[in-house]
Amino acid sequence: MTSLDQTGISDVKPIIVENRQPTVADGQQDCCDQIITSENFCLHYGKKVGVRNITMDIYPCAVTAIIGPSGCGKSTFLRSINRMNDLIPGAQASGMLAVNGQDVYSKQINLVNLRQQVGMVFQRPNPFPKSVYDNISYGPRLQGIRKRSRLDDIVEKCLRDAALWQEVKDELKRSALALSGGQQQRLCIARALATGPKVLLMDEPCSALDPVATGRVEQLIRTLKSDYTIVIVTHNMQQAARVSDRTAFFCLGDLIEYGLTRDVFTNPVNRQTEDYITGRFG
């Protein structure tokens, strides 16, 4: 990260173009306060910088895309929201990151509650080597739901929400690993939905999928955004343009630009953003 200072990129202040509340015209039904707030949030892996001075608000019932070149900290930021970075030894956070008004990195936080409120879908489909049913009911069981009928209901609802019900309803007892890659990823989304989260974090959910499966997952994301707040990290700028309402551009650990997707893609304020979007970056 020494090159960071040499290039002078670190001096670039994040330009928050759009910080007003979304309007109906933006495609949002209800106008509510931001669900995730981040103020000067930094995360270091030992001496290495993951992200620094991230100040951005993420709004509910919308899809927020985070784009940027590899190693720019977009995944790091995403994983900070439900504290998955804790697993990495030496990770240290500073600044403020709040979900639903509650500081994620405070000592009082209940990690179990946080992670059940903030679901996560990973880059590669990672269903447990268990049956479809057991995969979905894993989260509710953690919450202490033991009643069979209740679990059945949750499984069905989540699979319907994830648009997978029609395909697997007859083989809920089959191993999840027998499903195709796209189905597995939708199953993972259904599994994340089963804990009843408000926020859904997606870490490049389509990078391991073929175009058809990608299309279905994107379709699913568009459907889900009416009920959930979705934050999606993607390498695919077309995808960000297709599914997201807002886009944030990260570069080398800094937030460069954040605004409505339409604005960011058609009329970027920052030259770096423009270079990146038009493919002249580097």
Place this chain on the structure above:
Amino acid sequence: MRKRLRLFGDKIFVAASGLSVLLLTVALVLVLGPLLWRGAGAIVFRGTVEFRRMQYDLHGRGKRESLEAELAETAQARRKVYDLLDRFAAGIDTTKAQDQVRHTYRQFKTQLRNKVENGAITSEEASSLKYGGKRLRNWLLEVYETTNAQEANRNLDYILAQADDERLAGSAARRFFELAGAYRQIVATVDLARRQEYAGALDEVQKIIRELLGPRPNETTPDLAQFQYGATRWGRAQLLLDNLLWVERWVAQGPGKPLKKVRTRRAEQFAGTELAPLLPMVQQNLHRMLRPRRTFHWRYFIDDSTPGHFFGGVGPEILGTLLLTLLSMVFAIPLGVTAAGYLVECTSEGRFVRVIRTCINTLAGVPSIVFGLFGLAFFVLYLQPRLGLPRGSSILAGAMTLAVLVLPVLIRAAEEAIRAVPRSYKEASLALGAGKFRTFMTVTLPAAAPGILTGLILSMSRAAGETAPILFTAAVALGPIPRSLTQPTRTLSYGSYDIAVGDRLAAMVPHQQYGMVMTLIVLVLILNLTAIIIRRRLEAKLRGH
């Protein structure tokens, strides 16, 4: 050119690796094949009538009528052999005859006294008769003592000359003449000068015949079961027959030279004597005397054995081995998996973990006898009395010792298996709000189960076959079937060790030795197969088929 060289190298590599696999297979077959083949001899063999008699006596198996008919037929065949032996023995070993002579003389005296009391004869007549009887007795005793055929014949002539004496008619003295007559025949056939030599040879023959056919019908039954029956297996009978027909002797070849084993026909020892026809007779009639029949003795696997493993099976041994092995796994698995889980999940690679891992690896290479002594010192002598258990070897102590023995192997295997579980599984579980422990129990462990089972197979095989760790902690060579886990047990490994070091036991019951080893191999194979099938199932389930 270079490309051709590379192709050649590839071919060499394929050939070499193929050859090594082939060699391994051949070695395996060469080692296991004969073992299993000879071990199978414990179950499938040609059982003689002695075997069936033993089975009936000890276990009440078989039909009484058919057994009795068989015994009667064999007794007929055997009688000739016994008669021949008895007749020859009478000439060689005359102590019995001498006793008879003395007894006869005492009877004779009593008869005379009675006659005097009845007034049938006068006391003068009686004393002269008594004198005559005494003379007969002394002559006869001399005849029995002498090694000179001429002298013996002369004395016999004297005795038989008195046979016409009417005064002796109807008295006990007639017996003297019968004995003298019988001995005259023996003197004619047996070289009295070689009597000493014959006595030794006869002893050997009688011993072998006894081992071959069991105790004689009129003999008192020996106390130990091993002496109550002859050769129960045809293979053993053939071996004894060989011993009977051939004499092995170590002959000195001169000073400073090693002794040489010389095999001579035993028939030469008895050439020209009355016993000469015995050996061919036994050889020809052995089949009729023992009546071997193909026997499938599957009860070998469940029968108890008589002391010394002479007869019976390995039931208690199998039970003990299974108990020890499975119980040791019960101890070792939770400990091993927990330790492996700690090493993988709860610590980062530091000096501490490195030291622990080095310790575990070292432990894996420690000789098993060291574990045996540790088990003796710690479990048997220290722990058991403090837990209120009797001080002494027990299944519990043995299982714990074996558990300590296999722990390193198990920990290594479990560690690798747990490490191999994809990180994404753990992440998914954690992202759903599960804690570390919960994730380990519900996601990591099931995914690692096949690998852990591999470790289990390795350690189970090792635990089942180890002898040294249970030598002082759990095993006994003989003893009752254990009623609780605080008692010692017999095991297959220790049993075969005991037979091997026992006093010539292995030579006498080779089928037991090989049978135990075969049973152990088969048992381990079955245990492994079970584990492998379970692992297959688990793997299929994990892979989603």
